[in-house]
Every structure is written in structure tokens, then in C-alpha cells.
Amino acid sequence: MSAAIGSGAPAGSATAPLLSVRDLRTEIDTENGTVTAADGVSFDLHGNEVLAVVGESGCGKTMLALSILGLLPRRTGRITAGQVLFRGEDLAQATPERLREIRGAEIAMIFQDALTGLHPLRRVGDQIVEMIRAHERVPRALAKRRAVDLLDLVGIPAPDRRVHSFPHELSGGMRQRVMIAMAVALDPQVLIADEPTTALDVTVQAQVLETLARISGDLNGSILLITHDFGVVAGFADRVAVMYAGRLVEQGPVAEVYRRPRHPYTAGLLVSMPRIDDEPGRLERIAGTPPNLVSPPPGCRFAPRCSLAGDICREVPPEMRLWPPDGAVTVACHRAEQVGEG
């Protein structure tokens, strides 16, 4: 791979991004009509970076993740525009065979619910072995030993016995660790984790996140973390992209976005998050409900719920722009200047 240093790379970034999603549009057919799950979504994921995509349930973030690897539901989902550039190669145009080579080996994925995500009738060890042998010509016994090592790596006790377990014999946290072990088996450059802790108890969530963080540190890979939980983002991600109704509304370094959200939706999400140092009492919430993605509002999609919205917001979709112009955060809001003031 030739690193395109300095040539055409955006300001503030020395190297070309590992994964670059450009104006991606993903459509899903539902019983109520065709939903645009991702509408003009663009973001970059650089090497050694954790990028979190945050948004409410149903905002399209899982479909965005599936689009990257061409894993959209076969009969109902498709990418209708845009590019998914992985090291310069457009995965949206890649052949099925090429996608197959990349899946697992270069870009691996961890799914939300390991109970349904792991094959219920096959031993977890076999499922890891299968992953290894799909991409590398290694003897079964060797792959099995690597599976044991991987289970050990993700903190599963007695891994040499656990490789023979069926998923239903493991706890939820253990199953998710198996998922992680499987995903990192081939040292992928990008790990897409779709709500990796949502199905788990809170205490187990922390352990699994810790495991994920430790392993990503070991592996030198980048992580695209899909979550609805701003709390997870804070401790884990370098940058955050906030998604609302199929569009990214704000993107930037986590600390920056936390310190001063530029988009009213981000601001709403942050104040609706419980904090340990808050006064006890009722949590703030964002009024209204997310729009129907079959026929979204014409202007800014957040306008119907936004206290700052004016006529322009209801008519013209806002473009992504840097705000403040010399900063590192981009935002798609006509009224970004007013957010957080008064």
C-alpha cells in the first residue's frame, strides 16, 4: 500500500485514511416503503483510531456498518450511491469474492447479540477455527491452538476446555468475548463493533469494553464503534460522529464535542445522559420522536424537534461545515453558532 502523504489528504491529517466512507446512501425496503438508512454519510477512519458513531435506535447506524462490508440484507438492502474506500479500494463496487477476502481478515465485525450471533449448534472453538481457515491455509490442529490462545487473550478462563463449549453453555459476557476473539483472530486493520455491549449487564459491559480496548491497543487496528451510549463513547473513542435519522450531524474529537456540542441534537443527547456528579432528579430529554425515514422532513431532519429551528432549517438541508472554522469539529446545522448560548 502506498501511503499518500501530503497529497490531497485533508488538512490536519498526515496520512490517507484507512477507511473512508464518501456520500454513502443505503436504502432498505420495508413493509412501509423504502427507507433511506444512510443518506449522504461521509467519514474517515484513520489508523490506530477509535471512531464512535452515536445515535438513537433506528437512526441507521447498524445499516451503515453493514453497508461497509456489503452485509446488508440481501433481498431488501442496497447501496445506491457513494463509496466505501478501504485503503483506496471502493468496497461498494468490489466483487463478492474480493469482499469475501476482506471480510474477517482485513475488516472484522462484532455484532450486538452474541447469543444469536454465534451459531447455536457449533462449538465456539470450531467457529473460530473456521474463521482462521477461511483465510489462511493452516492445519486444523494449529488453528485450534490459535483459537485457544485467542480465548485466553480475551480473558476466558480455562480456554482449552471452553473451545469445546457450545454458545448456550457460556454466559452473555463470555459469548461476547468469544465474538471478540473471533473478530480479532486475523489481526484485522479495522474492527467494526456494532453495539458490542448493549445486550450485556452493566458490570459485564465494562469488562467487555475493557477487553476490547486492551486488544485494540495490542493490535494496532482501528475500531469503528457503533453505539447509542454516549457514556461508552467518552471512555473509549478518539473521535465521535453523531448520527441522526440517516445523516451525520456532527463529527469531531470526543473531548471537543463533549466540551462544546455544536449541534442541538448532540447537545440534547449530552444533557439527557445521566452523570454521577449530577443532582438527583429528572433527566432532560429531547422532545418529540425521530422522523419517519420513509419520508423524512425536507430540510434539517432534526428541525421538528429543535428549539432553535427557523424557516431555513425546515426548508434547506444543512451542509457539513467546520465550526468554528479553525476548529476540528464539523457540524451540519444552520444555527450552530447559537447552540449552547443562552
Next chain:
Amino acid sequence: MIGYALRRLAITLPVLVVISFGTFWAAGQISSPSAQLTLNPRISPEAKQAYIELLGLDQPLHVQYGKWLGNFVSGDFGTSLVRNGQDVWPFVERALANTLLLVAAAVSLSLLIGLAVGTVSAIRRGSLWDYGSVTVSFLGISIPVFWLGLMLQLFFGLYLANWLGVGPPLLPTAGIYSPGQQGFDLVDRVRHLVLPTMALSLQLVAVYSRYMRASMLEVMSADYIRTARSKGLRESRVVVRHGMRSALVPVTTQAAIDIGQLVGGLIVTERVFQYPGMGLLFLESLEGGDYTILLPTVMITAVAVFSLNLVADLLYGVLDPRVRLGRGRRPVRRG
């Protein structure tokens, strides 16, 4: 699992007793062993009475039944009433072997074709192939076996040879050996098996392919199939090792449970093709009033069906490690 099997057996035994008594009673109603003695003017009443006492026919029904059951369970099937006092067991044994061969051929062939057809239908849902196989399946389920058998006989035994202008029929339409055949001949035996197997299989293929299609459709939308694809596995492996592996669990058990329904089709098929199996033996002994053969034929069939059902239940536990058999309950799917 052994405990579960024993419990199942304990439930099955009373059912078998009821079946045996019902059959015993019904057989006694439809044919009386002493009828021919009564009609024969050359037999004296004393001789007739002696014969009735010899056979135990003067005893109450439950005593007769108990005696027969005791003999049956201990493996003594007695001698035939009609076939000049020959031993019953060799008749049943030959018929059982023939029928098992026919069933094994039909079921394995049907599973092979049915599972493949169903899988392709599910993967290419909504395609020409899918609609075509749905249509053929409904035909297969709707066509009565006796009619299908007759059509197969006409087509392969008569029309096809005529059209092609070749002399003898392409396939034999009756029996298990050509006339004059001496001893075992594999080719001849298999040729005689072809048409009955086809007649018996069409319905099974139709049913199995429907089961498999439905099961595959459900499985292929599961999360773990998406996981399998995300691992970069070849699609063939995703379909076979992940999809079919799961889809087979309900299909195999359902197929094993359905074995009981095969009996009806078997009787018709064997009659149409004069195939000397349990079905034909059942009909012949029924019509000939030979309940010494009728009873073991029915009972052995019933035992076989129950055993296969039990195997199906146990198979479920083997195929799906999540199934816990026991505590007197039906298998429960966990998770």
C-alpha cells in the same frame, strides 16, 4: 437421555397393548376360523368341536388374547390358519425385509432430492425454480399414490417402450423378480424396485422440500448467518455448514415422525406393484381371513413406527445440543 428413552417406552407400551387388543378383536370379528368347518358338510359336529377346542376358540376373548399376546411377545408367531399350517414368521420376515428395503430406498432418495430442492428454493426465493418446485410439490402432495402408481406402470411398462419402438418394457411393473428368475440378482432386484420407489417418493419429496424450504428461509435470516458472512466464509459454506446444519434439525425429526404416515402409501404402493412386503401381506391376510398373519403384521408395523418416532425424538437431542431431554416433558427448545 436413556432415562428419557425409558419413559417414552413406558408411555408407548400401553398404546401398543390397546392397538394389539383392538386388532385382535377386529380380526376376530371379520373372519372366524371355524367358518369353513361350519360350511363343510363332510365334517361332523364332534370333529368341529374338537377342532375349536384345540384352537382355544371356546375360551373367552380376553383369555384368547392373553394367550396370543404371550406367544407374540416371546417370539412364537404360531402357524398359519390358511396356508396349510406353515409357520407364520418366515412370511412376515420376508415381507418385512422387502418393505424395509423399499422404505429405505424411498426415504433416502426423497431426503436427498427433497432437501436439495428445498434448499435451492429457499436461497433463490421467488425465482422460477422456486415457483416451479412449489407447483410440483403441490402436485406431488395432491396426486393419489394408487393413481400415480398406475400411471407409472402404464408409462414405463407400456407407452415409453412403444414410443421408442423398443420391444420389452423398460422397467418391470410388478413383483420383485422377473418370472423364472432363480436366486438373487442385484440388477433385476433394483429394476423391480425403481417404480415402487418412485411412486412412494413423489409425495415424500414434495413434503420434505416444503419443510426444508420453510426451515431454510427461517434460518438464513438468522443473525449467525450474517456473522458467518462477516467472517469471509464462502457462500457455499455459509449455506451448507451454517444454514443447512440448523435447518436440518426440525426437518429430520419431522421426517422421522412422518414415517408413520408412510404406512398408508406403502399398502397402496405394494398392492399396485404386487410388491411382496408388509402392506401386501396385510391385505392378503385380511382378504384371506388369516388373522394369524394379520396380527403380527399389524403389530410389527406399529412397533416399527413407534420405534422410529422414538429415534426421531432422541435424534433431536443429538442434532441440537441445546435440547434437554428428560423430566417427562417433550423436547423443549432452549435459548
